[in-house]
Amino acid sequence: MPNPMKIRATVKDGVTEVKILMQHDMETGLRKEADGTLIPAWFITEVKAQYQGRTVMEAQFGQSVSKNPYLLFRFKGGAAGEKVSVSWVDNKGESRTDEATIAA
Amino acid sequence: MRTKQTYKALLLLALSASFAAVAAETAVTDSDRIEQYREMISDGNPAEFDEMRGEELWKKAAGPNKVSLEQCDLGKGAGVVKGAYAELPKFFKDTQQVQDLESRLLTCMTTLQGFTEDEIAAKPFASEKKASDISSLATYVVGQSKGIKMAVSTKHPKVKESYEIGKRIFNYRAGPYDFACSTCHATTGVRIRMQDLPNLSHNKKDAQTAYTTWPAYRVSQGLTRSFQWRLNDCFRQQRFPEPKFASEATVALTTFLAVSANGAEFAGPGLKR
Numbered sequence: 001m002p003n004p005m006k007i008r009a010t011v012k013d014g015v016t017e018v019k020i021l022m023q024h025d026m027e028t029g030l031r032k033e034a035d036g037t038l039i040p041a042w043f044i045t046e047v048k049a050q051y052q053g054r055t056v057m058e059a060q061f062g063q064s065v066s067k068n069p070y071l072l073f074r075f076k077g078g079a080a081g082e083k084v085s086v087s088w089v090d091n092k093g094e095s096r097t098d099e100a101t102i103a104a
Numbered sequence: 105m106r107t108k109q110t111y112k113a114l115l116l117l118a119l120s121a122s123f124a125a126v127a128a129e130t131a132v133t134d135s136d137r138i139e140q141y142r143e144m145i146s147d148g149n150p151a152e153f154d155e156m157r158g159e160e161l162w163k164k165a166a167g168p169n170k171v172s173l174e175q176c177d178l179g180k181g182a183g184v185v186k187g188a189y190a191e192l193p194k195f196f197k198d199t200q201q202v203q204d205l206e207s208r209l210l211t212c213m214t215t216l217q218g219f220t221e222d223e224i225a226a227k228p229f230a231s232e233k234k235a236s237d238i239s240s241l242a243t244y245v246v247g248q249s250k251g252i253k254m255a256v257s258t259k260h261p262k263v264k265e266s267y268e269i270g271k272r273i274f275n276y277r278a279g280p281y282d283f284a285c286s287t288c289h290a291t292t293g294v295r296i297r298m299q300d301l302p303n304l305s306h307n308k309k310d311a312q313t314a315y316t317t318w319p320a321y322r323v324s325q326g327l328t329r330s331f332q333w334r335l336n337d338c339f340r341q342q343r344f345p346e347p348k349f350a351s352e353a354t355v356a357l358t359t360f361l362a363v364s365a366n367g368a369e370f371a372g373p374g375l376k377r
Binding site for chain 1: 148149150152153323
């Protein structure tokens with residue numbers, strides 16, 4: 001089971017800012033173990049944020065994104081007390097969804 | 105609209121991802137870029153995951169005695185975590201020793217939980233393959249002193265002694281290169297390759313900034329590193345033998361460096377290149 005994300009969402013002047021910190025190894029597939037065996041690629045391929053059933057952000061990730069990626073985005077709308085949910089999927093098909101309550 | 109938002113998010117991502125592949129530009133130094141990067145993700149420091157892990161471990165019954173660490177006395181009374189790190193190292197009556205956070209955690213894990221010292225000292229630092237419990241615990245405790253002013257007292261003669269020993273170790277030259285800590289850390293404004301070397305003994309601000317930003321998430325390693333690890337790695341750079349985990353010598357050095365940081369607001373866990 002993948003580890004949880006840290007999500008913080010705050011609304012100001014009608015714009016919600018969402019900060020997401022994900023826990024993922026993000027292996028490029030190019031690194032080798034000390035004995036020469038290749039460490040298989042393992043990375044997040046897609047991140048999606050939803051607000052009231054609507055997708056407000058969609059991103060495609062690849063091997064060049066760092067371990068434990070951090071992502072910040074803003075969307076118009078949102079009010080304190082409402083929820084934003086974020087999901088990611090990786091190239092092994094594992095996924096994780098977490099939710100945050102928007103703060104004022 | 106949607107594509108615009110996606111674009112914005114990708115741009116930010118690209119910025120943080122390109123950290124390792126900084127192009128050679130003259131106007132902006134690498135230190136500036138690292139500072140920029142640090143600022144950008146300052147509220148997204150992956151060290152928080154280690155803090156979370158540490159907090160769980162603190163509260164979880166473990167060891168042969170199946171108890172949590174919630175009765176551990178870090179110097180402010182049993183179970184008090186808030187602000188404890190800002191006053192460490194300290195003299196502890198029960199052990200009759202000056203202890204830094206990690207050696208104190210070692211005491212609690214052995215006396216309360218029943219682990220053996222060897223068991224814990226065998227895995228004091230996190231590696232890519234495996235987290236270290238004592239290191240995560242330290243990250244958690246340290247985080248509970250964020251924003252609190254460093255106030256390590258040297259009133260107790262044993263702490264004063266530890267400080268003096270630490271200072272001597274700092275200036276003690278030996279090894280194949282005849283290096284001391286002071287060889288690399290007693291001049292302001294110098295660097296090795298791309299790394300700025302803080303002046304830890306004769307520049308209050310450098311000493312404060314360095315001490316108050318450890319433990320830290322090392323981006324280049326993808327790991328949160330403890331202060332004992334930092335010392336260990338500098339002993340290695342000095343081509344000294346690896347010190348024993350939480351030994352008197354490492355605690356003395358920590359006392360010297362912690363006292364030098366007194367008065368500064370604690371800001372860890374930090375973020376390093």
